[in-house]
Amino acid sequence: MKKFLTLLIILCVSAGLMSAQDANLRKVSSPDGNVELSFNLKDGHIPVYSLDYKGKPVVGESHLGFKLQGSGMYDWFEISDTATREIDETWNPVWGEESQIRNHCNEMTVTLRQTSSNRFMKICFRVFDDGMGLRYEFPDQKSMAYFVITDELTEFAMTGDHTAWWIPGDYDTQEYDYTRSRLSEIRGLLSSAISDNLSQTIFSETGVQTSLQMKTDDGIYINLHEAALVNYPAMHLLLDDKNMVFKAHLTPDPNGDLAYMQSPCTTPWRTVIVSDDARDILASRITLNLNEPCKIEDTSWIKPCKYMGVWWEMIAGRCEWSYTWDLNSTHIDTDDLTKVKPHGRHGATTANVKKYIDYASANGFDGVLVEGWNVGWEDWFGHMKDYVFDFVTPYPDFDLEEIEKYAAEKGVKMIMHHETSASVRNYERHMEQAYQFMNDHGYPAVKSGYVGNIIPKGNNHYNQWMINHYLYAVTEAAKHKIMVNAHEAVRPTGLCRTWPNLIGNESARGTEYQAFGGSKPFHVSVLPFTRLIGGPMDYTPGIFETDISKVNPNNKSHANCTLANQLGIYVVMSSPLQMAADLPENYDRFPEAFQFIKDVAIDWEESRYLEAEPGEYITVARKAKGTGDWFVGNVTGEKNHRSSIVFDFLEPGVEYVATVYSDTPESNCFTNTYAHSIRQYRCTSKSKFVQDAVEGGGYAISFRKATPADKKIKKLK
């Protein structure tokens, strides 16, 4: 009898445990059923989730929750409510890769009550056909009106030792070359993956940045990032490389705290994009869809812009941002620069700017950026100088009014430059005046910069304080109808949906590094899978002269890319702000190739991802907004690639002329970058096209409808 009772008790307890497990299990699937999210309370009280793709686990059991100052929100939960709904809506971005975007997912919101404290936290999951987003929501409640997050416990448990394309986790910079390795190899490779930066703060041997692209051994592509990063620290990923579990690692404030929160509030979305086809990663709109709709009522003043700039000659070191070498340091309110000796190497002179205005106007560019136009550049770098720029005072040899007038006559918009030297208080103190100055002088867009360690001291580029600032700069700009392209700011998380005047960001290793020692040839074949998941990049492509010593004899750098690769970027790395970064003199040497940069669109009706493999190749076809012209771009990464594509995106039954700009068999991104081939074919939507591209190479194609005069052009099968 006693035995029977014991057995009965055991059975009951087991059943109780099992039914408790079952009772707390919540599942939600994507509209197509391929992606399935499971939520549960481990041991009956600890929140966990997992994610399956086509029946296979992609994210294993992963913890959720927070450590808070004085308490925790990671255990002793019960489910007090579960709500599900389908979201299916289509919206129109102001600019981007297509003119309309469908937001289609199943949402499940689990409301958790912490029984030990009677506090509430919701976890909202949105499951799409190509992945999922989850975020925490804290309802308005007296016992959690304010709280301080000291650790976010969100995990992403990987199911194996995947291949990853990663850069070191850093609180201050993303300007690193990517490394491809197994997850287990990150620890051993991390120190060699770090290159110098004026401001950099590595936090762990296994810390990496988002967006992180991975591939499993059975061919599943997984991408981890975040969406809608607002007033919260940026998330890095800390790898437990015994168990292959990533944990959210937030950028701390100077006191070591992560986030100061006030309910009701939400965290950013933590996103997992998943597919067995790498092209789906590029085509995913999860990041944008998880952001709020546009908050700018009249967006008519937001206009994509193709531009040139007084820039590359400074980057290469031929010219200077500064004006004089006479001063030991500058005092911008009191220096009389008309009394000092100019060093004669200043780039932003009226004459040089006019040359660029002429060239931009003659070649159909919208804008000209000028860096180094304003006083303060003599000692802006590396001194943590507080009052470093005033953003409104030109150098004596930059005739602002004359240039304003000249540009207007030539139909070219001037692009403002606000380097802040990371002196953020100083920038905010001058921001209103600086934006008004732009309004007064007809500058519709600003490139801002945050080079160096952040002032206020103790802050890092990616902590809550700075995240708040970057968006402040964008929303204040919107009041002035100003577009923002922020460099060295946090990497984007789709906020351009909400604030489409955020037309660009750097937040990765840009083309400038080709003049700072060169980047890896596969760099631009990785960026669309990583940095671009959050939004467009002002990558500043178009470098035809790859031997930088031709620009500045003292600079021995080499741009590790072929000419055709540079053209392919304009299509592959879609951006509403696209620069032709090289010097006019270099474009004049390759006028036929330059034609593609002049022709290519920068805002799109539709995009087709034809081929993709991270770090190896990406081929994209895009249809220009307005004209309906199609363009194809390819960038090729760490090994040669043969494209075999069909032009099935073209209008059926219509004959087109395709102008192909490609590598040649002789092209080499190190030793023979100039070699390229330009040729034309007649073609239709049934035409098959095969094209070889070399490591660091690529190709670009522009299409136009054929005319009878094109009969002599060879026809593609």
Next chain:
Amino acid sequence: MKKFLTLLIILCVSAGLMSAQDANLRKVSSPDGNVELSFNLKDGHIPVYSLDYKGKPVVGESHLGFKLQGSGMYDWFEISDTATREIDETWNPVWGEESQIRNHCNEMTVTLRQTSSNRFMKICFRVFDDGMGLRYEFPDQKSMAYFVITDELTEFAMTGDHTAWWIPGDYDTQEYDYTRSRLSEIRGLLSSAISDNLSQTIFSETGVQTSLQMKTDDGIYINLHEAALVNYPAMHLLLDDKNMVFKAHLTPDPNGDLAYMQSPCTTPWRTVIVSDDARDILASRITLNLNEPCKIEDTSWIKPCKYMGVWWEMIAGRCEWSYTWDLNSTHIDTDDLTKVKPHGRHGATTANVKKYIDYASANGFDGVLVEGWNVGWEDWFGHMKDYVFDFVTPYPDFDLEEIEKYAAEKGVKMIMHHETSASVRNYERHMEQAYQFMNDHGYPAVKSGYVGNIIPKGNNHYNQWMINHYLYAVTEAAKHKIMVNAHEAVRPTGLCRTWPNLIGNESARGTEYQAFGGSKPFHVSVLPFTRLIGGPMDYTPGIFETDISKVNPNNKSHANCTLANQLGIYVVMSSPLQMAADLPENYDRFPEAFQFIKDVAIDWEESRYLEAEPGEYITVARKAKGTGDWFVGNVTGEKNHRSSIVFDFLEPGVEYVATVYSDTPESNCFTNTYAHSIRQYRCTSKSKFVQDAVEGGGYAISFRKATPADKKIKKLK
């Protein structure tokens, strides 16, 4: 022969050393010869100074110099130049204790060359009849264009175990009661000298604040402070209590650095005020004289102001700054306060404000301060909330336009209140708009506050970052012709000479603490020797009802002062901004005593310091600017005091009527604060006056010229 040579060598070396000592010795004396400053290079290369007063050492051999990031500027110096000059000039302050101030001193500037680095540093000494100031000057030089100070080594070597009136050194607050003790007793007493504050950072067991008042056993009064604190961290004093040597201890930034410097630049002045008569400490104008002349061209809008305020009832806890208890926390951009339930205890209602306007108008006050008028007070305290106030949105029950109109009709100026909750970025973001709002609505002055830990986090109230902010707030206000009275900001250092729109500061334990548990009775007998050395204080005196439970039954505090003491403060603690802090209902109970507050001037032609002993008593006579009326004030400290003074400041041969408001023999600052005597005497410049005052007591006298109708008034001998 060998012995002789040895001797010769010894003699030569000694002579060499001695002559090197002599060669580097530099002396400069005060115009009257009483104060003598000696500078020398110890061991031939280490800069030191000492100070004598009337032939006796006051500051012994004390080091000078700095530790810098990566190097030092404290040794291996040679003197490359010594320049002296006499300064004798008279200037007119916009407001203050007299209408003209003589700046008379001998200046010696020693230029030092660091032989090991070929860098230059100057030390400038200015020696006055009542003390000296020294500062470091860094000339424009390539090798020191930028440098980071990691320690300031300036010492003040005391010559004995002096008596000091001190508060604990703290990076965030000065709101402490003073302790009188021997220097050697500080370590043992420090922890008991600390009272709670929302933001406080004690740094050492022997750290104390400036201005520090001391007295030697042979009756010399020594005061240590600083002047012209601009873009540099505030100085505390760290005591080596074995040797009685104070060392400068600067407030660090979040990285632990002290100051980021760019040459040419200077440090603030380090001041030593010295005399064998305590009255000279109060009369010293060294702090003002070491500041730059006024930088505001048109000062006609800067007007001293006597004011009342919707304030004490909140301080005492009868009313609230906030409007509702309905919200878990406030979101000032989105809350609709017309939809919440008011708690009914809001102080800043239109009706209450009008009552104060009526009372101020009827009693000749210039202004009315209203705290708690703007949204955000529900959760402003202790949350380190970033966007805590917007400074422009009134509560629903504060009818801004109506009040603006009403005050104008009644001839009363409204005084703005900007509590920042120490969220400094938020304040700077809103500052321009907030100041413009004041211009638009006729507010000529603002009381600002910095309660709580500083945001940006990791900063302290007194570090370089914040010192920069406080002055920024003043200079931006000057552009709007706005006067500033900053509470919880750094203690003043005479900057009101340069920026006379800085009409007030708190920066010490103010009257509010009488409602937070009470202050020591001798507090106001110490403050003029310490806090007021740098500039006036918005002490907010005039508390007639000392039993705070009469204002709010739940508040058991007691104001430890007699009614006559409160009146004496108005003269002793000169300020261009003087509040009558108590409630109208309490003034109505003592209309005759209130008359003194109505009569007393707040800006002065001339001041005479009749009696003074730190912590014991201070008696001052002042002549009102404009009217020429004389007033006398006395505050009495830790024991009863009998004043014996002569009215020799009065115009000779003229009969006056003196109205005396004094303690009575029954007065007691704890048990019988209301007891006071008001009586009149006829008197002349030859009249002798004897008056007793009790601990925490005092008296006040107003003078007017006698008329024939005054014959019946008793005549003073």
